[in-house]
Amino acid sequence: MSEEDWTTQSPESAEADEEADRIDRAAGIPEPRQTSGSFVMSIVVPVIIGGIVLIGAFWWGAGQLGLFD
Secondary structure (H helix, E strand, O other): OOOOOOOOOOHHHHHHHHHHHHHHHHHOOOOOOOOOOOHHHHHHHHHHHHHHHHHHHHHHHHHHOOOOO
């Protein structure tokens, strides 16, 4: 297995990043905004909503199959 360190940035890559940053600043392109979404709003709430939708779909499907009669 290779012992190469994948976490270090090569000088060529660092130079390209600096050049891209310089071009962005010259063009007036702002830095990207940092997202401020919390774990609850980005993970928990969609999972709960998805669960409610699935329960409703299964309930509806069971009704269509006549399982409640």
